[in-house]
Amino acid sequence: MQSFSTKLKKLFYYLKLAVSGKEKEFTSGSINKAIFLLSIPMILEMLMESIFAIVDIYYVSRVSVNAVATIGLTESMITLVYAVAIGLSMAATAIVARRIGEKDAEGASKAAVQVIFLGIAVAFIIMIIGILYSKELLALMGAEPDLIEEGYGYTKVLMGGNMTIMLLFLINAIFRGAGNASIAMWTLILSNGLNIILDPIFIFGFGPIPAFGVEGAAIATTIGRGTAVFFQLFILFKGYGIIKIRFRNLILDLKVMLNLIKVSLGGISQFLIGTSSWVFLMRIMSEFGSEVLAGYTIAIRVMMFTLMPAWGLSNAAATLVGQNLGANEPGRAEISVWKTGKYNAWFMAMVSIIYLVFGAEIISLFNDTPRVVEYGSLCLRIIAAGYVFYGYGMVIIQSFNGAGDTKTPTYINFVCFWLIQLPFAYLVGLNLNAGPIGVFWAITLAEILIAVIGVIWFRQGKWKMVKV
Numbered sequence: 001m002q003s004f005s006t007k008l009k010k011l012f013y014y015l016k017l018a019v020s021g022k023e024k025e026f027t028s029g030s031i032n033k034a035i036f037l038l039s040i041p042m043i044l045e046m047l048m049e050s051i052f053a054i055v056d057i058y059y060v061s062r063v064s065v066n067a068v069a070t071i072g073l074t075e076s077m078i079t080l081v082y083a084v085a086i087g088l089s090m091a092a093t094a095i096v097a098r099r100i101g102e103k104d105a106e107g108a109s110k111a112a113v114q115v116i117f118l119g120i121a122v123a124f125i126i127m128i129i130g131i132l133y134s135k136e137l138l139a140l141m142g143a144e145p146d147l148i149e150e151g152y153g154y155t156k157v158l159m160g161g162n163m164t165i166m167l168l169f170l171i172n173a174i175f176r177g178a179g180n181a182s183i184a185m186w187t188l189i190l191s192n193g194l195n196i197i198l199d200p201i202f203i204f205g206f207g208p209i210p211a212f213g214v215e216g217a218a219i220a221t222t223i224g225r226g227t228a229v230f231f232q233l234f235i236l237f238k239g240y241g242i243i244k245i246r247f248r249n250l251i252l253d254l255k256v257m258l259n260l261i262k263v264s265l266g267g268i269s270q271f272l273i274g275t276s277s278w279v280f281l282m283r284i285m286s287e288f289g290s291e292v293l294a295g296y297t298i299a300i301r302v303m304m305f306t307l308m309p310a311w312g313l314s315n316a317a318a319t320l321v322g323q324n325l326g327a328n329e330p331g332r333a334e335i336s337v338w339k340t341g342k343y344n345a346w347f348m349a350m351v352s353i354i355y356l357v358f359g360a361e362i363i364s365l366f367n368d369t370p371r372v373v374e375y376g377s378l379c380l381r382i383i384a385a386g387y388v389f390y391g392y393g394m395v396i397i398q399s400f401n402g403a404g405d406t407k408t409p410t411y412i413n414f415v416c417f418w419l420i421q422l423p424f425a426y427l428v429g430l431n432l433n434a435g436p437i438g439v440f441w442a443i444t445l446a447e448i449l450i451a452v453i454g455v456i457w458f459r460q461g462k463w464k465m466v467k468v
Contacts, residue, residue: 015040020182026320027101027327031336035343038316041181045172046308046315048188051196056217057301059199061294061367067214068367069290070151072297073141074158076282079275081162082169084122087268088115089173090401091260093315094322095468096177096243097402101326105242112174112236113249114257118264119170123163130159141279142286153215161222168225171232176319178243183235191228195220263468266406270413277417277446281439284425288436291369295376296436298366303383306351307390313344314394318402321463325403330464333403337458341395348391355384375436382440386448393451396458404468412453421446 014036026034060067092115099108130137134156138148168191172184201209202216212219236245285296317340324333355362359377367373397409421442429438 026179026323027329027332031320031332031339034320035313035316035336035340038179038181038319039313039340039343041185042176042312042315043309044312045181045185045188046310046312047305048185048192051192051305054301054305055192055196055199056221057298057366059203060214060217061298063203063213064150065290065294065367065369065372066147066150067154068294068297069147070138070143070154070214071217072282072293072300073138073143073147073286074151074155075297076279077137077141077155078158078162078165079278080272081123081126081159081165083271083275084268085119085166085169086271087266087406088119088122088260088264089169090267090318090406091115091264091404092170092173093177093318094263094402094404094406095260096174097179097319097322098326098404098468100178100242101323108178109243109245109249110253110256111260112171112243113245114253114260115170115174115264116167117252118257118260119166120163123166126162127160130162131156134159142283144290147290151214153212154218157215157218157222161218161226164222164225164229167229167232171229171236174236174243175232176315177322179319179323180242181316181319183232187228187232190231191224194224194227198223259468263404263406266410267401270401270406270410273410273413273417277422280422281425281443284429284439285436287430288375291371292375292436294367294369295363295372295374296379296439298363298372299376299379299383302362302366302380306348307394310344310348310391310394311398313340313347314398316340317395318398321399321402322404325464325466330461333399333464334461337395337399341392344391344395345388346391348387352384352387355380355387359384378437379440382437383444383447386444389448389451393447393454396454397450399458400454400463403463403466405463405466408457408463409454412450412457416446416449416453420449 014033017037026038057068057071060071092111095111096108099105099111134152135148137159138152138155143151168187172187175181175183198220199217200206202212202219203214204216205211236243238244282293282296285293317337320336320340321333324330324336359380360373362380363373363376367376397412400406400408424445425439425442427438428434428442429436432438
């Protein structure tokens with residue numbers, strides 16, 4: 001038996017290894033060790049991403065209730081950007097991980113270039129729409145006139161700078177597929193650090209910089225993310241790891257791009273279905289007034305703080321599946337998924353207890369308006385009731401994606417979000433007059449169903465046969 005001090009030294013050694021910034025292949029050796037080495041930087045990376053949301057909402061809640069509601073409405077629209085970014089990033093992670101498992105570093109680098117080209121093209125279109133039609137977009141979401149006047153600048157800046165969101169997601173997905181999750185983590189630490197510093201400066205003003213109000217949060221976030229993207233590109237072009245972009249790679253490769261598009265279409269559709277359902281949920285919530293909408297927005301931001309670490313574990317499972325399938329080790333890939341799912345479920349169970357006990361106290365840290373606290377804490381408690389299912393479901397869904405099977409999660413999302421969640425929220429929340437409670441229970445019901453259906457489908461094993 002190892003002594004406690006020996007185990008502690010071993011733990012710190014693995015922690016240092018996990019954040020060291022070196023690519024690793026995970027097709028042999030201890031699966032538990034592989035999960036640990038991948039998940040630690042991915043969890044930290046996702047925590048950094050969620051801190052963006054927490055910091056913004058903390059400062060903006062000091063501006064006005066309308067400012068908080070503006071963030072909620074804009075974020076519900078910007079999730080469509082996330083949908084495309086995450087869909088493409090799933091393809092990037094799956095293909096890069098598969099090539100690394102096949103020992104084809106050049107093929108991985110070619111895929112990296114093509115996914116960046118795709119991301120830039122899509123982001124440019126969204127940028128034009130966001131800059132020209134920010135007021136109209138908020139009105140479409142049901143915003144009241146005074147909210148539009150106060151908050152359209154935030155919408156314009158965030159959607160106008162959406163390319164930083166897109167590239168940050170895509171390049172980090174490339175690093176994760178190569179097994180270098182720590183680089184993705186360090187880029188988020190850089191961008192988040194800048195955001196924390198710049199948020200109060202641009203929101204409230206400092207020296208010659210005027211107070212931009214809620215728009216300042218978007219300016220700070222865009223600067224932080226943009227700086228991180230430059231750092232990512234520097235790493236890729238300098239070639240400090242397996243993935244290296246050379247000038248000869250900077251051409252359109254139709255064969256590689258078509259393969260990326262083929263794999264990513266399922267992922268994009270999958271997240272468009274999921275995120276568009278959130279847009280419609282936000283639209284339903286706007287019917288209950290700005291205070292209820294603000295409480296819901298704060299609750300979702302708080303939840304993202306805990307969902308991001310769970311997402312980090314899920315991304316670890318995706319990389320393990322991709323690399324092990326590339327190395328022709330499907331059994332090892334499956335075992336990795338079940339183990340990761342178990343760890344994620346335990347984590348989410350602990351978080352749900354905190355939300356159930358301290359929901360009101362958590363919301364009041366951001367805004368002490370009684371109705372905001374009431375509905376924000378109610379949202380946390382009801383949705384936390386399904387957190388254990390979320391933990392397993394997230395890992396299972398990402399494992400399909402890591403295998404390149406992006407169609408299966410698309411079908412699952414379509415049924416659970418569009419055929420069950422949205423009709424339930426509208427019928428119970430509005431028609432049966434249950435109010436926001438109906439929307440909260442609709443979210444929990446859909447996520448539980450995703451986990452149950454996902455596990456049943458995963459056990460069939462068809463994902464092992466997917467070629468990318």
